[in-house]
């Protein structure tokens with residue numbers, strides 16, 4: 321495997337365990353500490369990441385078009401999409417809930433999909449590796465908060481059961497939205513950030529110290 325520049329750990333046969341982070345000889349096959357499979361670079365990382373991201377993008381459409389919950393009350397049942405739910409909560413003066421749902425359900429998924437596509441682009445084209453790594457870390461942090469909307473719907477369904485006065489039931493978009501969240505999370509995990517630095521070495525735009533932090 322001499323495809324890697326001589327000063328990288330990969331050129332010396334060393335790989336980072338994707339699970340526990342231990343750097344070791346990849347020829348042993350499995351991590352000596354946690355037994356996860358070792359790879360110098362995750363096989364078909366970009367293809368897998370792109371496939372999952374496109375699947376998430378397709379699911380994003382029914383997640384926003386179909387009703388995510390049905391609010392029942394004295395005036396009958398009213399199905400609401402994510403966006404109409406935001407408007408409904410705003411009109412009910414539940415501003416924090418409206419803002420959280422709008423941010424978590426509309427803004428974050430789009431930003432996350434764009435960030436993942438940007439990373440795939442960065443791994444195949446000359447780019448600023450530091451900026452791309454910052455995007456990768458941001459994607460990881462944001463990923464933890466993507467499920468907030470599903471939690472909000474789950475909590476509302478469980479809590480708002482006021483008999484004939486008001487009930488909230490989940491709609492089909494909740495499943496699609498859950499799919500978007502899970503697929504983007506797996507897509508972000510499938511991406512191998514070391515590819516960004518491989519490309520940086522090819523373009524010879526980074527000092528050696530940057531390479532040493534990525535094995």
Ligand SMILES: [Zn+2]
Pocket residue numbers: 337338339340341342351352353354355356
């Ligand atoms: Zn390990």
